[in-house]
Amino acid sequence: MKNLSFFVLFTVFISGFCLAQAPPMPSALTTTRFVLDKNTVVKDTAGKQYGYQEWSAMMRTGKYIIKQAGIKKGTDGKPEYVLVxxxxxxxxxxxxxxxxxxxxxxxxxxxxxxxxxxxxxxxxKPNESTQFHPGDIFKPFNEKDIYGEKFDLKKMKGKVLVINFWFIGCPPCRAEIPDLNKLVEHYKDNKDVVFLAVCLDEKYDIKEFIKTTPFNYHIIDDGRFVAEKYGVKLYPTNVVVNKDGKVVFSSVSFQYANPYWLTKTIDEALQVPVANPAP
Incomplete structure (x- = not known):
């Protein structure tokens, strides 16, 4: 718990530079979770290994990001990370x-x-996702959340969609959950705003995770196929889609400015009428 608290703290300091990449596809029987801590192997691009105090101090400067370098054989499947x-x-x-x-x-x-x-x-304004651009049509999907509620985006014209791509083993994804929950609370009485979280993990793991870390979006489990459909590779990725099904905002990573810009964009999208309302 202490390690997790520390990571959340220094993630705030770097103002959004800490990104996570999706882990390799787990086997059908296991789901591997990775957490950065004092035992994490972190090297630079030249192969030099850094101790915990060194790499954590470098991360706090905001001049580096950490990426997963791959699975190191012979260490129980634990990954190595590289400072970029x-x-x-x-x-x-x-x-x-x-x-x-x-x-x-x-x-x-x-x-x-x-x-x-x-x-x-x-x-x-936060760093924009390279996969989503303002004015792009957001290709709809038809999925169920972990409780069986169906979301067919083709039938949701007239709604403002707030979509989050994440996975449990992503520290910056976990760090932004409290802010996203506040966003849901802020719009809880507005039925025209729908919050969807596409998670790469399996339903059982998600339900276990939210027992201790509530996430109040409608969570779609096993969402790797959905994420790949949009080319999402960096996590978390946030997207706002307006009433006409067009992207009006996107961002990558945990950034302190995300809550402000998400709120601003949602409010603006709510004020714009649907271009071609259903008869």
Missing amino acids: PLFDANGQPIDRKTKTQVRYITAPRPQSTDPSKPNFVEPA
């Missing part, structure tokens, strides 16, 4: 796909993200 720098030697952001510099700025955390406060400063 986000900036070059000159301090310029790097696009990891092209190895080229990219133009973005990590804004400092404002004094307040509450618009009712006099010192409110609108936080910088």
Whole structure:
């Protein structure tokens, strides 16, 4: 519990740079969960291994992300992780796909993200998912949640959909759950807002997990196929779909600005009428 609390704390400090990748497909009989702790093997891209104090301090600078490097044979299936720098030697952001510099700025955390406060400063918009772009049609799916309730998105025109992609073994996914629960509470009386969480894990594991960590979205289990349908590879990923079935917001990772921008986008989407309402 102490290790988990520490991880949540330093995740907040790095303001959204900590991403998680989906774990390998588990066998039909087992579901493996990975948690970063003092025993986690963390190396840099050159293969140098770091101790817990070293890599955790490096993560707090916001200049690195941790990615799973693969399963290390002979260690009971425990994975190794690699520290990946986000900036070059000159301090310029790097696009990891092209190895080229990219133009973005990590804004400092404002004094307040509450618009009712006099010192409110609108936080910088979170990093957008590369899989979802504003104006794109969100391809509908038809799935049931862990309690058997059916969600056919083709029949949900006129609803604002708030969708989260996650898995249990993803620390930043777990870290944002309290904020997402507050979002559900905020819109609990508005039937036009539907919260769906596509989870990669099996139903039994999810139900065990939420006994100690409640997650108030409608959770769709065994959602790897759904995630792959949209090309989601980084977790958590959040998406808001408007009443016309179009993407109006997306973000990746646990970021302090997510609750503000999710709320802002949902409120704006609720004010826009459906373009072609059903007869």
